[in-house]
Amino acid sequence: MRRKDVAEDWDYELNFPHTPDKVSVSSSTRMWWWKCRKGKHPSYKARVSTRTRSRFPAKCPKCPRAKKIDAYVTDANRLSVCRRDLIASWNVKENLPLTPDLVSVFSGKRVIWDCLANPDHPSWPAAVADRAGSATREGTGCPECYLVGTSRPELRLKAELSLFLSITPGPARIPAGGKRLEEVDIADHSARLVVEFDGAYSHSQPGSWERDREKTRRLTGAGWTVVRVREHDLEKIDPVNDVAVGKDAHPYRVATAVIKHLANLGFLSSAQAEKYSEAGDLRAREVSDAWIFERLGRTYSKAELDTYDDKWDRMHKALVSFHEAFGHCRVPAGIEVKGVDLRTWCYTQRDFHRKGKLSKERQQRLEGILFWHFDALAGNFWDNYEMYQEIFNWRGTGQRIPGADAQDVRAMQQWAKKLRERRRKQLAAGKDLPSYQVEAMGQISGWSWSPKRKRS
Structure with a gap:
């Protein structure tokens, strides 16, 4: 786990023999024990993915949460970071004590904006979310800079x-x-x-x-x-x-x-x-x-200049940065880039690839990232694969780890059973599982795709 701030809460006694350095930062397979950061309450259970997500991370249920308006404003959604082009039109005097650093691009708070195209136009109120727009909706502009008879x-x-x-x-x-x-x-x-x-x-x-x-x-x-x-x-x-x-x-x-x-x-x-x-x-x-x-001159909205190519390049760069930081492409929910969830974007690219709508150039750029797979189930497979290794391949001997939790053992047995069944059906249809899954399971000592049943 590459989140030292989260690893500090790891309860080594209740999670023995597991340690945080052997657990994926985005793991969501099982619940782990965590200590109360303030030391005032008993340990509690939570998944790693819920502890490491950027928005509303899981914390000690007994500790009260801070009730602040800007408690959930981070650099991932801060207006001054995500939409710097809007800072110039922010009316500093009318919006005090509020500043672009204190609001999210998703905020419904109505603030005052100035028209940059024509100083003679009066300032106007608009919600931050409406002004910023999103990946599927264009942001609003000065109501005085409108097109007559058209839009x-x-x-x-x-x-x-x-x-x-x-x-x-x-x-x-x-x-x-x-x-x-x-x-x-x-x-x-x-x-x-x-x-x-x-x-x-x-x-x-x-x-x-x-x-x-x-x-x-x-x-x-x-x-x-x-x-x-x-x-x-x-x-x-x-x-x-x-x-x-x-x-x-x-x-x-x-x-x-x-x-x-x-x-x-x-x-x-x-x-x-x-x-x-x-x-x-x-x-x-x-x-x-x-x-x-021709109709508006320089009152043309700058928000429209952010093309689809620009957005795709920005999300691809974010995925590369995530891979460099964590060593995999299993993006958890909650990582947003200018209002676009990175995990959802990855799913969209896989869906486009499945439908044949992803260009070859973009396909090659994604395949150039180590551990990227167009298989939507890749992340779930690797999470279960790591846990199976921990339980049934103790020290590379192919044996079950002593003292393994009975619930985890049953969960991994069911996962292995479903994986074998899925491959059996694929082979019957003349197909097979993704090659990386077949190769990975084949490297586990003692693994067999057709295990012999024990006689009763």
Whole structure:
């Protein structure tokens, strides 16, 4: 265990013959005994992973926890560390005694922000979490720096759809029967297709649903197919043609959902939709950047400049640092990098690899980290493997350790039984367990994949 601060609480008497230097820092297989740090209460049981996690680590249940607002603000979520670009817009005078060092990027506390693009714009209140955004939601900006008649999400979506459809940058005016012209967000005249982006705020006002339905009826009557992109909580106008997206969702997620929906409706091919979903980021970002700059100039949100590639590189670097510190890639829950949980990110990469959506370049970079496996069960295997070694391979003799806890013995016997059964089924299907599991178990003295049953 490479956490000396946690190892100091190890109860050597109750955990004998086990010592902290033989236990993984992320082990979650069994409960161990720990001493009360203050020495006022009896020893208590807890898993190593719950003692070493960064958020809400397990402590002596008898000792009262400190009730401080900033008790859970660490460098992993501190605003001044994770979002330094927002420090300049922090209104120091109005927010005293609060500072960016004392709040988390997930804080719901409303503070005062200044507009950096235009000093004439008044300061405005906004929750820290809303201003900072997240991996799936863009942060908010100055309410005075807004786009007239359109929005950033709409322009992002329009630019991405322009890769497949004949779309012009500005609002389209199309015939809707007789001499009437309807202004719509996105239109492809050749395909007779209209795409409307309905934001949750402007389209949740009284009477908005009825107006949207009437507009859809007029356009449909004139021979147009209307697809409405409705943000979260907005009721669909047409259950078949409309598509729902999350409120303030990342533009790439919105574009992917809409492109897949258009493929289902027959306006795009499934191959086009699949190829786009593999891109991992906006493909027409430069186009939408130009449109936004044209309308807003330098009030363009810096939060949007943090691309998907930047985020992936940042998480990969964090994984490399974790490996260098602990010697493995079994990341416990609670390690966050700019609001993104590293363990969840690792699971996502494995899922992308399983579905064939992870690029070869990223696959090679991950495989370049020693002990990285795309097998999602790798971490659980190694935890159980180490414990099995401790109990059934005492000093490399293949014998059970004297005085082993009966509960641990039964748990490891069940694990070995399930492992053998899983391999038997895999071999019957013409497959096998991951090679690292087969090789690791084969190195244990006395291990057999087909043990002989004892006669009763």
